Amino acid sequence: MGEVRMGIVQCFTLAMLFELGTAMVVNLGVDTGKDAWMSVLLGGIAGVLPFIGYIYLYRAYPDDPLSRYSRKLLGKYLGGLVALLFILSFMMMAARDLRDGSTMLVMATMNRTPIFVISLMMILSSAYVAHKGVEVLARTSLLFAVIVMLIGGFCGLMMIFSGKINLLRILPLLENGAWPVLRSVLVQNYMFPFGEMICFTMLMPYLSDSRRGPWVIVASMLFSALLLSLTTVMNLSVLGADIVARSPLPLMPTISKISISDFIQRLDVLVVMVLIIGVFFKITVFYVAALVGISDLFGLPYRTMAYPAALIILFLSVMNARGFTEHLDEGKRLLYTVFPVFTLALPALLIIIAALKRHRSAPRPD
Amino acid sequence: MSAETSSKSGKTVSGAGEGHSRAAVVRGISEELAETLDRIAGELGGSPDLKMRKLLIGTAPPVQAAVVYISGLSAEDSINDFVIGSLMKVNQAREQAPDPGGESLMEYVMERALETGDARIKEDWNDIILAVLSGETAVFLNGYASAIICDTRDEEGRAIDEPTTQLVLRGPKDSFVETIGTNITLIRRRIKTPKLWFEHLTVGEASKTDVAMMFIKGTVDKKLVDEVRSRIRKIKIDAVLESGYIEELIQDKTFTPFPTIYNTERPDVVAANLLEGRVALIVDGTPFVLVLPAVFPQFFQSPADYSERVDIAILMRLIRYGSFIILLFGPSMYIALTTFHYEMIPTVLLVSLLAQRENVPFPALIEALLMEGVFEILREAGIRMPRAVGQTVSVVGGLILGQAAVEAGFVTPAMVIVVSLTGIASFAIPAYNMSIAGRIVRFGYMILAGMFGFYGITLGMIVTIAHMNSLRSFGVPYLSPFVPLSFREQQDTLLRLPLWFIRPGTVSPTRSGENQTDQGKLIDSGHEDNLSPAVQAKGKTGLLDSTEE
Numbered sequence: 039m040g041e042v043r044m045g046i047v048q049c050f051t052l053a054m055l056f057e058l059g060t061a062m063v064v065n066l067g068v069d070t071g072k073d074a075w076m077s078v079l080l081g082g083i084a085g086v087l088p089f090i091g092y093i094y095l096y097r098a099y100p101d102d103p104l105s106r107y108s109r110k111l112l113g114k115y116l117g118g119l120v121a122l123l124f125i126l127s128f129m130m131m132a133a134r135d136l137r138d139g140s141t142m143l144v145m146a147t148m149n150r151t152p153i154f155v156i157s158l159m160m161i162l163s164s165a166y167v168a169h170k171g172v173e174v175l176a177r178t179s180l181l182f183a184v185i186v187m188l189i190g191g192f193c194g195l196m197m198i199f200s201g202k203i204n205l206l207r208i209l210p211l212l213e214n215g216a217w218p219v220l221r222s223v224l225v226q227n228y229m230f231p232f233g234e235m236i237c238f239t240m241l242m243p244y245l246s247d248s249r250r251g252p253w254v255i256v257a258s259m260l261f262s263a264l265l266l267s268l269t270t271v272m273n274l275s276v277l278g279a280d281i282v283a284r285s286p287l288p289l290m291p292t293i294s295k296i297s298i299s300d301f302i303q304r305l306d307v308l309v310v311m312v313l314i315i316g317v318f319f320k321i322t323v324f325y326v327a328a329l330v331g332i333s334d335l336f337g338l339p340y341r342t343m344a345y346p347a348a349l350i351i352l353f354l355s356v357m358n359a360r361g362f363t364e365h366l367d368e369g370k371r372l373l374y375t376v377f378p379v380f381t382l383a384l385p386a387l388l389i390i391i392a393a394l395k396r397h398r399s400a401p402r403p404d
Numbered sequence: 405m406s407a408e409t410s411s412k413s414g415k416t417v418s419g420a421g422e423g424h425s426r427a428a429v430v431r432g433i434s435e436e437l438a439e440t441l442d443r444i445a446g447e448l449g450g451s452p453d454l455k456m457r458k459l460l461i462g463t464a465p466p467v468q469a470a471v472v473y474i475s476g477l478s479a480e481d482s483i484n485d486f487v488i489g490s491l492m493k494v495n496q497a498r499e500q501a502p503d504p505g506g507e508s509l510m511e512y513v514m515e516r517a518l519e520t521g522d523a524r525i526k527e528d529w530n531d532i533i534l535a536v537l538s539g540e541t542a543v544f545l546n547g548y549a550s551a552i553i554c555d556t557r558d559e560e561g562r563a564i565d566e567p568t569t570q571l572v573l574r575g576p577k578d579s580f581v582e583t584i585g586t587n588i589t590l591i592r593r594r595i596k597t598p599k600l601w602f603e604h605l606t607v608g609e610a611s612k613t614d615v616a617m618m619f620i621k622g623t624v625d626k627k628l629v630d631e632v633r634s635r636i637r638k639i640k641i642d643a644v645l646e647s648g649y650i651e652e653l654i655q656d657k658t659f660t661p662f663p664t665i666y667n668t669e670r671p672d673v674v675a676a677n678l679l680e681g682r683v684a685l686i687v688d689g690t691p692f693v694l695v696l697p698a699v700f701p702q703f704f705q706s707p708a709d710y711s712e713r714v715d716i717a718i719l720m721r722l723i724r725y726g727s728f729i730i731l732l733f734g735p736s737m738y739i740a741l742t743t744f745h746y747e748m749i750p751t752v753l754l755v756s757l758l759a760q761r762e763n764v765p766f767p768a769l770i771e772a773l774l775m776e777g778v779f780e781i782l783r784e785a786g787i788r789m790p791r792a793v794g795q796t797v798s799v800v801g802g803l804i805l806g807q808a809a810v811e812a813g814f815v816t817p818a819m820v821i822v823v824s825l826t827g828i829a830s831f832a833i834p835a836y837n838m839s840i841a842g843r844i845v846r847f848g849y850m851i852l853a854g855m856f857g858f859y860g861i862t863l864g865m866i867v868t869i870a871h872m873n874s875l876r877s878f879g880v881p882y883l884s885p886f887v888p889l890s891f892r893e894q895q896d897t898l899l900r901l902p903l904w905f906i907r908p909g910t911v912s913p914t915r916s917g918e919n920q921t922d923q924g925k926l927i928d929s930g931h932e933d934n935l936s937p938a939v940q941a942k943g944k945t946g947l948l949d950s951t952e953e
Contacts, residue, residue, distance in 0.1 A: 151856070174874045177888065181869050301750055303750070
């Protein structure tokens with residue numbers, strides 16, 4: 039039995055691709071207008087706080103995924119229920135991201151392909167990689183992180199060379215005071231995309247370096263926050279806050295502004311590529327987290343449930359909403375009601391119990 | 405072999421006389437010379453190339469003896485001079501010898517008479533037959549249930565020639581031949597250290613092919629050697645006629661287009677790999693030597709990289725990687741661009757492309773599959789083409805077919821350019837099996853691109869890379885040292901750093917940089933791929949994925 043391990047660099051890139059995922063292309067922190075980039079950055083920093091809590095749990099149970107220590111902490115039945123809820127939520131998130139990604143792809147390029155076919159292709163590739171295991175997923179993320187960074191660097195350079203960036207468009211800073219930014223952080227930006235890091239609690243047992251590993255993930259979160267913030271600055275300074283607020287995928291029109299001597303132009307297909315890679319890794323991380331949970335909770339071999347779970351995610355993604363508007367609407371409701379339960383409330387409960395347990399079992403001086 | 409006859413000794417002769425009808429299963433040989441000779445002749449079906457020279461050894465009383473060999477396999481000159489000749493002289497020699505009394509005639513012949521380099525006494529019937537069949541000479545003496553085997557093998561073979569598949573402009577021009585002995589010599593000549601060890605293994609029920617496992621003691625990982633040995637021992641096959649048989653039977657995972665064992669016919673490449681701690685398998689009867697473990701970047705290295713200056717070598721290597729990318733993505737990118745993403749193409753070019761496409765009835769995917777298919781046929785035909793007509797056919801195939809296909813409105817000129825570019829790119833890859841892998845995967849990408857454009861290509865890319873990441877060659881991750889990333893080992897992968905920079909002993913295929921666990925993981929994963937993520941269950945069972953594929 040070979041041990042499955044994620045190296046440090048690999049877990050950095052996996053967390054980075056997971057964070058960038060869909061967040062890179064969609065409109066983050068719209069309601070803050072010109073200061074969206076600040077709310078993204080602050081959201082990243084705020085998102086680290088719950089993650090530090092997850093690290094506390096990981097330190098207490100370095101070999102167990104969330105689904106196992108929840109049972110150790112809450113007892114077999116209650117803990118099992120919590121684990122099951124988490125597994126369902128991971129599958130739900132995977133399904134939502136699948137729907138997001140497929141719809142965006144349809145909007146961006148493939149407007150005559152049925153969304154079901156696009157989702158099917160995506161989940162099949164995802165299933166293949168998930169079937170190969172966590173290690174392969176992490177290793178694959180390394181190469182694709184390099185590709186994404188290269189594309190990003192290239193597009194950034196081209197953008198600068200074509201002289202479309204006008205930083206005056208993001209001035210004045212904090213036009214309406216600090217409150218809208220803070221509000222946006224508290225309501226939304228701590229959660230998307232940074233709160234979704236809860237699924238890494240299922241993958242952290244695979245870290246090869248349990249001491250530095252979690253902090254590498256934190257570094258990766260901060261780095262992605264910086265990248266997302268930079269992207270938002272770029273969108274705002276190229277398009278202006280008005281257009282950004284009105285476009286669903288602002289990065290696409292931004293990148294398509296690049297034009298160098300009429301030869302290098304219409305690079306938005308590169309954005310589509312980044313989108314595909316990001317969505318893929320986001321779905322697959324959720325999916326793998328769910329699989330690890332299933333195999334742990336029900337004592338099934340990891341691989342047997344790979345394809346059934348893929349089917350469940352696929353149909354969830356297709357059936358959870360009749361249209362994209364409904365899907366987005368539901369997303370907003372989930373963002374305020376369900377997701378905080380999973381990213382904040384339940385982990386907080388576990389942390390408190392773990393702390394009490396550790397306190398009571400600590401050797402007493404007598 | 406039944407249990408009662410497997411008692412391996414020559415002293416079963418008493419039973420051998422009666423049990424003559426069961427000769428095939430009796431492992432000992434008879435003391436009666438005539439009986440033994442009959443049995444050999446019978447077992448080989450009285451083959452005319454089996455030579456049995458009977459003679460009398462002139463002791464008092466004279467002893468009947470026989471020299472058995474197969475003409476053609478053995479060096480008859482040396483049999484005449486050193487085996488038969490020395491047996492004939494036993495008479496005079498034994499009388500002059502100071503104390504002939506203590507030893508038997510067999511020992512005397514063995515120790516004092518025979519003038520061949522290698523001689524040993526064998527008692528097992530199968531060993532003797534095998535020795536005779538491999539060109540050695542068996543000497544039987546009447547009254548002894550054993551034979552002396554003299555090494556008189558004639559390594560008749562092709563002369564050492566220039567390599568035909570891995571050409572370089574500058575570098576050694578010798579290549580392996582079909583005889584294992586010569587091949588071992590070629591390597592030994594390059595590495596003159598006593599630490600260059602080789603182990604002899606035999607594979608194949610019928611062919612009994614010699615396989616030499618070579619490695620440098622101290623440089624190589626001992627676990628690797630053990631694993632290779634055990635995998636070779638597990639092979640059950642009738643005949644091994646080429647090293648490809650061994651490759652297929654010992655590789656980690658069979659269901660993949662990518663080669664996980666390197667093969668070469670260049671002794672300098674094998675020597676370099678041995679020095680880097682790899683194991684070489686030399687199989688008798690083929691000039692292609694296997695080198696393992698093999699990782700992806702290795703298939704893009706060429707011996708010329710080290711004879712040219714660094715800057716040139718780096719450029720050439722990057723060109724090779726570039727050609728692999730062109731080979732994989734060339735036609736599929738073209739299909740995706742012309743079918744889905746016109747907007748990427750600069751307008752002027754787009755207009756001319758569309759003008760070309762106007763006359764062509766097929767969609768770009770069909771057009772590309774057609775042309776690539778024709779190209780594959782041409783390439784396959786080219787291998788089998790007699791040399792005299794080869795030139796003509798390639799002109800007919802390449803030029804006329806291409807030109808005529810365009811004029812007849814089957815394909816667009818741009819497609820011909822793309823197809824020939826991928827064709828040429830596939831020849832820029834030094835390892836032929838890697839280029840075949842690229843050619844196969846390319847078709848998958850073309851279909852994906854035809855159906856989904858860049859979306860299909862990107863997904864295909866993710867799946868391909870995940871697949872490559874799941875591969876291991878004898879425990880070493882296939883994409884290392886890229887993934888897992890190791891900066892220390894990047895000195896000879898994408899780039900080639902100057903030789904003074906590559907410190908001796910830092911390049912090791914079994915060392916993986918940042919991911920320390922891989923080292924412990926090496927080999928113990930065994931034959932299967934063991935990538936299922938199982939959380940270490942502490943006292944819990946049923947979580948571990950014990951079902952391997």
